[in-house]
Amino acid sequence: xxxxxxxxLRVLHIEDLEDDFLLVKRALRETWRxxxxxxxxxxxxxxxxxxxxxxxxxxSDFSMPTLDGFEALEVVRRLAPELPFIVVSGEVGEETAVxxxxxxxxxxxxxxxxxxLGPAVEREIRDATVRRQKRxxxxxxxxxxxxxxxxxxxxxxxxxxxDAE
Numbered sequence: 001x002x003x004x005x006x007x008x009l010r011v012l013h014i015e016d017l018e019d020d021f022l023l024v025k026r027a028l029r030e031t032w033r034x035x036x037x038x039x040x041x042x043x044x045x046x047x048x049x050x051x052x053x054x055x056x057x058x059x060s061d062f063s064m065p066t067l068d069g070f071e072a073l074e075v076v077r078r079l080a081p082e083l084p085f086i087v088v089s090g091e092v093g094e095e096t097a098v099x100x101x102x103x104x105x106x107x108x109x110x111x112x113x114x115x116x117l118g119p120a121v122e123r124e125i126r127d128a129t130v131r132r133q134k135r136x137x138x139x140x141x142x143x144x145x146x147x148x149x150x151x152x153x154x155x156x157x158x159x160x161x162x163d164a165e
Contacts, residue, residue, distance in 0.1 A: 008034045009121070012049050014060035014072045015088075016041040020111065024059060024088055031118030042066050043075050050079045057121050062089035062096065069100055077104050082132065084124035088117065 009032040015021045021039050028035050038049045041064050049055075058076045062069035069087050076085050087100050090111035097108040106124045109117045 008032070008036055010054065010056045011035060011037040012046070012055045012058040012076070012083075013037050013039050014041060014046065014058065014064075014067075014076075015039060016061060016064040016066065020061065023111070023114065024117065027114035027117045028121065030115075031122060043071065046072065046075045047079065055080070055083060056125055057084045057086065059086050059088045059117075059121075062087055062092045062100070069096075069105075070103060073100065073103055073105055082128055084121070084128050086117075086120055086124060088114075 009028060011025075011028065013021055013024060015024070018039075021037075025035060025037055038053070038055070040046055040049055043066075058072075058080075060069050060072040060076075069089065069092070073085055073087075076083060084106045085104065087097065087105050087108045088111060089108075092100075092108070100108060106127075107120045109120055
């Protein structure tokens with residue numbers, strides 16, 4: 001994902017009810033002044049959305065007529081494995097929420113507690129950024145070690161490593 005503009009939140013919102021979409025968007029405005037939200041409730045809509053743009057977070061209702069939260073999570077993970085995914089639902093029990101997180105959702109927020117949504121989104125975006133930075137640092141370290149090993153193994157000169165002790 002490209003560097004994100006801190007002032008604009010790019011949201012993929014998987015939701016079947018327009019009123020709930022608007023409520024969630026209003027709750028997010030308490031944290032972000034500008035929100036670019038893409039709203040869909042189908043697998044095809046999710047796929048089209050990812051073909052058009054990148055997102056900072058995916059929010060998904062769980063109980064929808066066209067797909068459930070597990071299906072939405074599976075499609076998002078296939079298209080954007082690192083994207084923070086938060087279930088935002090009012091009808092899901094604790095066992096289902098735990099199962100969603102076991103399958104790869106990052107968090108779960110009840111629609112009746114939308115005040116928690118902004119901080120949850122901020123935390124997940126920050127955590128995703130840290131994970132990307134760690135992965136990149138690890139890739140750079142491995143590449144450096146590979147180059148050092150190549151130089152060491154291919155050198156015709158004698159290389160002596162000495163430490164202070």
